[in-house]
Structure formats: C-alpha cells, structure tokens
Amino acid sequence: MKKIKRYLKIYWKLIKFSATLETTYRMSFLLEIIVEVGYFVVTVMGMKVLFWNIKTMAGWNLYEIMVLYGLNMIFAEIVLGVAFIFNLRGLPEKIANGELDLILIKPLNSQFMVSLWRPYFALIPSMLAGVIMMVFGFKLGNLVFNWLSLFPFMIIFGCGLVVAYSVGMMVVTLSMWLVQATPLPMLAQKFLFMAKEPFSIYGGAWRFVFLVILPLAFMVSFPTQVLLGELVWWWIPMGLVMAVVFLKMSNVFWNFALKSYSSASS
Amino acid sequence: MKKVIELKKLSKNFRIHKREQGLIGSVKALFKREYKTIEAVKKVSFDIEEGELVGFIGPNGAGKTTTLKMLSGLLYPSSGNCQVLGFRPVERKYEFLKQISLVMGQKNQLWWDLPAIETFVLNKEIYEVSDEDYKEILNELAEMLDVKEVMHQQVRKMSLGQRMKCELIASLIHKPKVLFLDEPTIGLDVVMQKKVREFILEYNRKYKATVILTSHYMDDVKEICKRIIIIDKGVIVFDGSIEKLIKKYANYKVLIPIFNGKVDSERLTKIGEVIENNGIRAVIKVGRKEVPKKASELLHEFDVDDLDINEPRLEDVVREMFGKVTIRE
Structure with a gap:
C-alpha cells in the first residue's frame, strides 16, 4: 500500500510537470484541435457513405457504430497520451543513445518510468471529440443509456487499456535487440488501431485470436456493447485475467530484455 | 576499513x-x-x-x-x-x-x-x-x-x-x-x-x-x-x-633551471633531454639515478639563478604509458 502511495505521489508530480510544459506549448493544443475536427468530419462521412449501402454492419447500426468509433477515439488517445507519445515512442532512441541509463539508475520500477514518465495532455481535445461522437450516436439513434452500465464498462474498458498498453510495451521492448528500431512504436500503434472494428465481424479462428491471443475484443468492442446494454457474464472475469496476464508478460519480457541492454559509450 | x-x-x-x-x-x-x-x-x-x-x-x-x-x-x-x-x-x-x-x-x-x-x-x-x-x-x-x-x-x-x-x-x-x-x-x-x-x-x-x-x-x-x-x-x-x-613508470626527474643570461638548447643537451627552453627557463629530463651528478654539472657550468628538481607531471607519465594515445582529448 505504501508502495502504491509512493508511486501515485510521484506520478502526480509528473502530471503536474507535464501540464506545466504543455501550457508552454499552446500551439500543439490548437493543432490538435484542428486535426481532430478534420478527423471527426472524415470519420462521420466515412460512416455515412458505408451506411448508404448497408443497414447494419455485423449487427451494428450506424448510431451504434458512432458510439463504437467515439469510444475508440477516447481509447486510442488515452493509450497514446499516457504511454506512447512521449514515452514508449522514444524508447528505441533512449536505448540506442544510452539515455536509458538515467532511468535504470533510479530506485523506481523501470517499466513504470519508461512507460509513464511524461503524459501528453494535448490529446484531451481528441478525447472530447470522441465523447461528442458517442453522445451524437446515443441521441440520433435514440439509444438507451443506463447509468448502471458505467461500472462494468469501467472495469472492462480499464482491462482493455491495460492489455493494449502491455501489447504495445512488448512490441517496443523488441527494440532492445533491434537498435535504432524507430518503426516499432508505430507498429504497436497500428495493432491497437485494429481494435476499432466490432468484434462480431470476426468469425472462426479469428474470434479466438482476437479474444485470447491479441484480445482486441476487450479494448473497444466489449466496452461499447456494455454501454449499449449488452453484458455477457464472462467478460469481466476474463477481462481481469487478460489484464493481469498481459501486464505480467510485458513485465517479465522487459526485465528479460534489460539483460541485453548494452548502453552506449560515453 | x-x-x-x-x-x-x-x-x-x-x-x-x-x-x-x-x-x-x-x-x-x-x-x-x-x-x-x-x-x-x-x-x-x-x-x-x-x-x-x-x-x-x-x-x-x-x-x-x-x-x-x-x-x-x-x-x-x-x-x-x-x-x-x-x-x-x-x-x-x-x-x-x-x-x-x-x-x-x-x-x-x-x-x-x-x-x-x-x-x-x-x-x-x-x-x-x-x-x-x-x-x-x-x-x-x-x-x-x-x-x-x-x-x-x-x-x-x-x-x-x-x-x-x-x-x-x-x-x-x-x-x-x-x-x-x-x-x-x-x-x-x-x-x-x-x-x-x-x-x-x-x-x-x-x-x-x-x-x-x-x-x-x-x-x-x-x-x-x-x-x-x-x-x-x-x-x-x-x-x-x-x-x-x-616512481614506477617514470625513470626520470625533471630539472627546471632559471638562468641569469640566455642559454642555447644545444648547450643544455649534454645535461639531458631538453623539453622546453625559452633561454631563461628550461625544462630538462634527466635519468633518476643521474640527478645529483647532472644537477651539480648544471650549477657548475651555467650561470644558474635558481634550480627546481621535480617529479614528472602525472599527465606526462600517463601519456607515455599509453604510447601515442593521449589522455587529454
């Protein structure tokens, strides 16, 4: 408990530092808003075009898909903002130029440090855009929102975030052996963006793959279904197991990779 | 300890x-x-x-x-x-x-x-x-x-x-x-x-x-x-x-005489290896065992105002240890 309190205290400091820095660079906030408005328009138009020809996609109507894509925006921005943009994305470089030394020398969990050192707040407008899209979906489609679904939603969505981060972490950890592996974080992100499809579009063996091996289902699809009033009994226990297993795997893999760290000469 | x-x-x-x-x-x-x-x-x-x-x-x-x-x-x-x-x-x-x-x-x-x-x-x-x-x-x-x-x-x-x-x-x-x-x-x-x-x-x-x-x-x-x-x-x-x-790696000491008049480097070579000489002040490398003899020779044959006998500088010893590789970048 004392350990958790200590880490929370440190993380709170890091959040404050990053927020201070963010305000120094107001332009990135503005740019982020412009990009998001564009992305928002393109996504909505894409959905409109798709649903001109079909009524439902794997059982999802236009408005449900809007909720799904809105949640996907929030999901992606959390993963990117918390762990990727300023952290995991820069890890291959830190490994190549030996800057990882400064992290490993500190009496803190090194995975915590490489993953969460610098949160990025300029993505908050994008998350708001996601919320707006979800609200539109609910309103326009006359979908029923039940406040009680928020609790199971939070658990499954949280598990999905942990799984997504862990997968990303494992992919980026490979850069320990592939020095100068700057494309790795992009590859990890690409994986995560596959999460935006509804799970019901997958059939046969793919269902197993995206449920167990790369559990994309828990990232956006299942949480959206919970918000839309559908909850299968095993989602929560399985989500929790997946989150714990994947986080542990990423930790074991990271610690194993550290043995191969060769630093850089001074 | x-x-x-x-x-x-x-x-x-x-x-x-x-x-x-x-x-x-x-x-x-x-x-x-x-x-x-x-x-x-x-x-x-x-x-x-x-x-x-x-x-x-x-x-x-x-x-x-x-x-x-x-x-x-x-x-x-x-x-x-x-x-x-x-x-x-x-x-x-x-x-x-x-x-x-x-x-x-x-x-x-x-x-x-x-x-x-x-x-x-x-x-x-x-x-x-x-x-x-x-x-x-x-x-x-x-x-x-x-x-x-x-x-x-x-x-x-x-x-x-x-x-x-x-x-x-x-x-x-x-x-x-x-x-x-x-x-x-x-x-x-x-x-x-x-x-x-x-x-x-x-x-x-x-x-x-x-x-x-x-x-x-x-x-x-x-x-x-x-x-x-x-x-x-x-x-x-x-x-x-x-x-x-x-002591281990430098089998020489350094004589640093200050002369009352100008002295050519050529004349000083009989004392030892001249490292520096501006005419008035010189730095001469002399084998450890020869120091007393060479110092007295210097005092007798030249018009010396002052004489220092020093150990070589650490950087010189280290530089010589590593041959041509210089310690200072």
Missing part, C-alpha cells in the same frame, strides 16, 4: 556486427551479418574501501565507463562478480539504488524546460527523502556550489557550468554512500572545473562517501584522488598511489 566495492574477475563482452564500407556493403549487411565479440572489460579485480576517492583512468575505449556501468547495475557482466555495499548491482535492488548515484558529464537528468529545483523535488520523492533532510541537504549543497539563485531558473537558460552544478545536486539529494562520477568536468572551463573538484572533495569529507571518478583531465585526478586505477584495453595495468605510479 569496510570494503564497499569488490570486483572479482569481472568481464564484459559486447557482440557487435562488422560494418562494411559503402552502400553495397550496407545492403549486404541487411541480409548477412558478420558478428564479432569485443572484450570491453577483461577479468578486472579490485577492492575499494569506505570513503576512498579513486581515480579510474585510461584512454578512450579502455573499459572505464563499462566498468562503472556494471558497478551501478546498468549492465549485466558477462562473467565474474562484483558487489557494491553488499549488493549485487545487476539485481538493481531498491535499497541498493537508493544508496548510490551516477553522474555522467554528457547526459543530464534535469527537466530542460523547468527550473532545476523541480527536478530536485521530484528526486526527493523518488528517493523518499524526508522534508527536513531535504531542506538541510539542499541548503548545504546549494551553498557549497553557489547556486541558490540559479536553481530557480529554467534549466535551458543556464550556462553549462551552472547546469553541471545542478546535475550534481540532483544526483546527491539523497546523500548517496557511493558516487560514480563519469567525466563530471567535461566541457567546463578551468574555473568551473576547479569548483566542481573542490566540491567533490568537500562532499567526500563531509559525508564519508566513496567516490570513483573517471576523467580525461589529469588535474581532476591529481587534485581529488589519492589512489588511481589505470585500465587499458579492458585490463588493469596499475593500481596504487600517484607517487607510486610516477
């Missing part, structure tokens, strides 16, 4: 791929790579006692930094053992990391866009320093390094020297018992180098900290360390006091 650092046959090998020249070579390397193993550190053994100040020197690529990084738990040794404060560094135990610090002159941990004091506060949390201890040590360090005002400035607006001083504070806020300093004075001007040296000495005196220092500047080593360890091509070639090193 308690042994704080112990190394037993510590080795580190790196596996690197051979780079071929030119574009064709690079493309070939994409498909087929040849690897070779470099032995950066070869079976190095030594002990360091509590409170010792040790200079760890050697030419570029000798294995200094690799050894320091193994001692601080950053690199896994390929073979052999090392213990620091009773811990195996590679395990990177929390209790171990809380008692050591590594300062690298070429890397900085300060948050670039924030005042340095913010990094100190963050490190206070990371190292779990109590509020009272933090205030006390920060006050002391800031006074010793004269940065009380500067530390409230944004790091990016500091001079290199100011930044290095703040780096030192950030690394010492938890009063480490063992301090690894990897070229702490690199790039600093002479005045600042001296200040950093004085600070290291004072820190060692005050907190009984054990310090290992690597530096390309022999002045750092001379002024700070009583003991030096010299490493070359991954092997320890000397371990002892500076005086012992000079």
Whole structure:
C-alpha cells in the first residue's frame, strides 16, 4: 500500500510537470484541435457513405457504430497520451543513445518510468471529440443509456487499456535487440488501431485470436456493447485475467530484455 | 576499513556486427551479418574501501565507463562478480539504488524546460527523502556550489557550468554512500572545473562517501584522488598511489633551471633531454639515478639563478604509458 502511495505521489508530480510544459506549448493544443475536427468530419462521412449501402454492419447500426468509433477515439488517445507519445515512442532512441541509463539508475520500477514518465495532455481535445461522437450516436439513434452500465464498462474498458498498453510495451521492448528500431512504436500503434472494428465481424479462428491471443475484443468492442446494454457474464472475469496476464508478460519480457541492454559509450 | 566495492574477475563482452564500407556493403549487411565479440572489460579485480576517492583512468575505449556501468547495475557482466555495499548491482535492488548515484558529464537528468529545483523535488520523492533532510541537504549543497539563485531558473537558460552544478545536486539529494562520477568536468572551463573538484572533495569529507571518478583531465585526478586505477584495453595495468605510479613508470626527474643570461638548447643537451627552453627557463629530463651528478654539472657550468628538481607531471607519465594515445582529448 505504501508502495502504491509512493508511486501515485510521484506520478502526480509528473502530471503536474507535464501540464506545466504543455501550457508552454499552446500551439500543439490548437493543432490538435484542428486535426481532430478534420478527423471527426472524415470519420462521420466515412460512416455515412458505408451506411448508404448497408443497414447494419455485423449487427451494428450506424448510431451504434458512432458510439463504437467515439469510444475508440477516447481509447486510442488515452493509450497514446499516457504511454506512447512521449514515452514508449522514444524508447528505441533512449536505448540506442544510452539515455536509458538515467532511468535504470533510479530506485523506481523501470517499466513504470519508461512507460509513464511524461503524459501528453494535448490529446484531451481528441478525447472530447470522441465523447461528442458517442453522445451524437446515443441521441440520433435514440439509444438507451443506463447509468448502471458505467461500472462494468469501467472495469472492462480499464482491462482493455491495460492489455493494449502491455501489447504495445512488448512490441517496443523488441527494440532492445533491434537498435535504432524507430518503426516499432508505430507498429504497436497500428495493432491497437485494429481494435476499432466490432468484434462480431470476426468469425472462426479469428474470434479466438482476437479474444485470447491479441484480445482486441476487450479494448473497444466489449466496452461499447456494455454501454449499449449488452453484458455477457464472462467478460469481466476474463477481462481481469487478460489484464493481469498481459501486464505480467510485458513485465517479465522487459526485465528479460534489460539483460541485453548494452548502453552506449560515453 | 569496510570494503564497499569488490570486483572479482569481472568481464564484459559486447557482440557487435562488422560494418562494411559503402552502400553495397550496407545492403549486404541487411541480409548477412558478420558478428564479432569485443572484450570491453577483461577479468578486472579490485577492492575499494569506505570513503576512498579513486581515480579510474585510461584512454578512450579502455573499459572505464563499462566498468562503472556494471558497478551501478546498468549492465549485466558477462562473467565474474562484483558487489557494491553488499549488493549485487545487476539485481538493481531498491535499497541498493537508493544508496548510490551516477553522474555522467554528457547526459543530464534535469527537466530542460523547468527550473532545476523541480527536478530536485521530484528526486526527493523518488528517493523518499524526508522534508527536513531535504531542506538541510539542499541548503548545504546549494551553498557549497553557489547556486541558490540559479536553481530557480529554467534549466535551458543556464550556462553549462551552472547546469553541471545542478546535475550534481540532483544526483546527491539523497546523500548517496557511493558516487560514480563519469567525466563530471567535461566541457567546463578551468574555473568551473576547479569548483566542481573542490566540491567533490568537500562532499567526500563531509559525508564519508566513496567516490570513483573517471576523467580525461589529469588535474581532476591529481587534485581529488589519492589512489588511481589505470585500465587499458579492458585490463588493469596499475593500481596504487600517484607517487607510486610516477616512481614506477617514470625513470626520470625533471630539472627546471632559471638562468641569469640566455642559454642555447644545444648547450643544455649534454645535461639531458631538453623539453622546453625559452633561454631563461628550461625544462630538462634527466635519468633518476643521474640527478645529483647532472644537477651539480648544471650549477657548475651555467650561470644558474635558481634550480627546481621535480617529479614528472602525472599527465606526462600517463601519456607515455599509453604510447601515442593521449589522455587529454
């Protein structure tokens, strides 16, 4: 408990530092808003075009898909903002130029440090855009929102975030052996963006793959279904197991990779 | 005295791929790579006692930094053992990391866009320093390094020297018992180098900290360390006091006469090897055993106003040890 309190205290400091820095660079906030408005328009138009020809996609109507894509925006921005943009994305470089030394020398969990050192707040407008899209979906489609679904939603969505981060972490950890592996974080992100499809579009063996091996289902699809009033009994226990297993795997893999760290000469 | 650092046959090998020249070579390397193993550190053994100040020197690529990084738990040794404060560094135990610090002159941990004091506060949390201890040590360090005002400035607006001083504070806020300093004075001007040296000495005196220092500047080593360890091509070639090193490796002394009138270098060659001569003051290398004879010859045959007989300078001895490789970059 004392350990958790200590880490929370440190993380709170890091959040404050990053927020201070963010305000120094107001332009990135503005740019982020412009990009998001564009992305928002393109996504909505894409959905409109798709649903001109079909009524439902794997059982999802236009408005449900809007909720799904809105949640996907929030999901992606959390993963990117918390762990990727300023952290995991820069890890291959830190490994190549030996800057990882400064992290490993500190009496803190090194995975915590490489993953969460610098949160990025300029993505908050994008998350708001996601919320707006979800609200539109609910309103326009006359979908029923039940406040009680928020609790199971939070658990499954949280598990999905942990799984997504862990997968990303494992992919980026490979850069320990592939020095100068700057494309790795992009590859990890690409994986995560596959999460935006509804799970019901997958059939046969793919269902197993995206449920167990790369559990994309828990990232956006299942949480959206919970918000839309559908909850299968095993989602929560399985989500929790997946989150714990994947986080542990990423930790074991990271610690194993550290043995191969060769630093850089001074 | 308690042994704080112990190394037993510590080795580190790196596996690197051979780079071929030119574009064709690079493309070939994409498909087929040849690897070779470099032995950066070869079976190095030594002990360091509590409170010792040790200079760890050697030419570029000798294995200094690799050894320091193994001692601080950053690199896994390929073979052999090392213990620091009773811990195996590679395990990177929390209790171990809380008692050591590594300062690298070429890397900085300060948050670039924030005042340095913010990094100190963050490190206070990371190292779990109590509020009272933090205030006390920060006050002391800031006074010793004269940065009380500067530390409230944004790091990016500091001079290199100011930044290095703040780096030192950030690394010492938890009063480490063992301090690894990897070229702490690199790039600093002479005045600042001296200040950093004085600070290291004072820190060692005050907190009984054990310090290992690597530096390309022999002045750092001379002024700070009583003991030096010299490493070359991954092997320890000397371990002892500076005086012992000079006696062992320099079989000569230096005569420095000051003449009352101008004297040609040519005339002085009969005394010994003339290293410097401006006509009035000369520096002459003379074999250790011949010193009394040559000094008396000099006094008899020349109009000498003053004569100094010195041991050679540390940097000259080290430079000669490594042949053409110069210690100072």
